[in-house]
Amino acid sequence: MxxxxxxxxxxxxxxxxxxxxxxxxxxxxxxxxxxxxxxxxxxxxxxxxxxxxxxxxxxxxxxxxxxxxxxxxxxxxxxxxxxxxxxxxxxxxxxxxxxxxxxxxxxxxxxxxxxxxxxxxxxxxxxxxLLALGATAHHGIRDLVAPGTRPSILVLGQGIVGQLAARMLTQYGAEVTIADTIPFRVGLGEADHFIVVHQEMDIPSDSFDVVVEATGNVSCFDTAVRALKKRGHLRSLGFYEDIRFAFGPAFIKEIRLDIAGEWDAADLAATLRFLADHDAALHQLxxxxxxxxxxxxxxxxxxxxxxxxxxxxxx
Missing domain, CATH: 3.90.180.10 (Medium-chain alcohol dehydrogenases, catalytic domain)
Known part of the structure; x- marks a missing residue:
């Protein structure tokens, strides 16, 4: 072999x-x-x-x-x-x-x-x-959309995990905005709103109930905090050596930060269904x-x- x-x-x-x-x-x-x-x-x-x-x-x-x-x-x-x-x-x-x-x-x-x-x-x-990264994405977003709600969610980063997270959130009923610095990746995405980021201020401040950080770049945490509404929720989907962000703005907004870990059997089953339902569309990824x-x-x-x-x- x-x-x-x-x-x-x-x-x-x-x-x-x-x-x-x-x-x-x-x-x-x-x-x-x-x-x-x-x-x-x-x-x-x-x-x-x-x-x-x-x-x-x-x-x-x-x-x-x-x-x-x-x-x-x-x-x-x-x-x-x-x-x-x-x-x-x-x-x-x-x-x-x-x-x-x-x-x-x-x-x-x-x-x-x-x-x-x-x-x-x-x-x-x-x-x-896409199964493993799809299950990772699902594990990170599966509890973000309560039944009967339509939260505004920004997905930062349109690598594979961000692409799949945005698609799943859209399917679950969220109002989804995607953002990336690479126009090609934004163009492949599926969401309600699209942002090609040239500078940090391209992402609106105080605008989102939830930010899903999927870039894997720790420098984006400050951008995520700025984009959140008061008492917003920051969910990390990346894999980092360490995490650093300015504490003051997060303190003032009273944000909630949590980190998605490893997927489980429920994520695997949900992702298999998702891949089967969207097989043709996912080929482009x-x-x-x-x-x-x-x-x-x-x-x-x-x-x-x-x-x-x-x-x-x-x-």
Whole structure:
């Protein structure tokens, strides 16, 4: 099997490594597509990752893997998995001689049958790549729109998490405004109002019940506080090394700040339904496709091209 390997910060390669042996409770998956996380994989490639102060190399990155089951262990219930099933893997097992964050950038894998998530027939392989970040977005917005209300919500940042969060909030009945500094991303978005940000003052002050911070850029917290109404709610969907913002304005407005964490089974189920209902429309969010055999080019495009919203690597 082949794997994309980070040998050290800023050093990427493709290497052939042994496939772990099958067990009676495992399934073997041939990878069709993977994607690159602009947050976790970027930070890992740069040698830093919150919660893991001592990253160790060489490591295999990735947690967005869509593949096909090609072998099933003898003890796996046929109702759970059969050969030919399509699955999403939010990472794979550890491989001898390599560390893992989270091991998804591989051409093939052997996993305990509890790990893969079956992809329903109504979801394409490309759209299935959005499952983990879609569940992350859903976890961050699922409680923001109470029944019978229409809160005004600003989604800062139109990367994949921001794109999906805005679409879900619109579906749940919020009045949604999206904002980003990249016109291309704003143009792809779905919302009631659209802002291409050239300077901070392009975002109106004291205007929103809720701000969803989805840029992953800690400098946007002050912008979010300024945009909120009195006693507004700031929900963080990003992944940061630390958080800093001016306390005074937040104190005066009495804002509520909370941080969305890891998705759960309810988010996963809701996101699978959302992806199935919007499969065709979500295809446009996969803006680039490149072969996994050239990982240096793929990571350069994914992490440096501002018009690369989401990349699919073919295996």
């Amino acid at each position: 082949d794997a994309i390997v980070f040998y050290a910060p800023h050093e990427i390669g493709l290497q052939s490594i042994p496939l772990p042996p099958m067990t009676p409770t495992s399934v073997r998956v041939a990878t069709k597509l993977t994607s690159i996380s602009a947050g976790t994989e970027r930070m890992t490639l740069e040698g830093r990752l919150p919660g893991m102060p001592q990253l160790r190399y060489p490591l295999i990155p990735g947690y967005e893997n869509v593949g096909e089951v090609i072998e099933v262990g003898a003890d796996v219930d046929p109702a759970q998995f059969q050969v030919g099933d399509r699955v999403f893997l939010p990472g794979t097992v550890r491989y001898e001689g390599f560390f893992s964050v989270f091991g998804g950038q591989v051409s093939e894998s052997v996993n305990d049958a509890k790990r893969p998530i079956k992809v329903p027939a109504g979801i394409s392989n490309e759209t299935a790549l 996969i803006t680039h496709q490149l072969p996994a055999r050239d990982p240096n080019r793929a990571y350069t495009v994914a992490l440096r091209d501002p018009e690369c919203l989401k990349i699919a690597l073919t295996w």
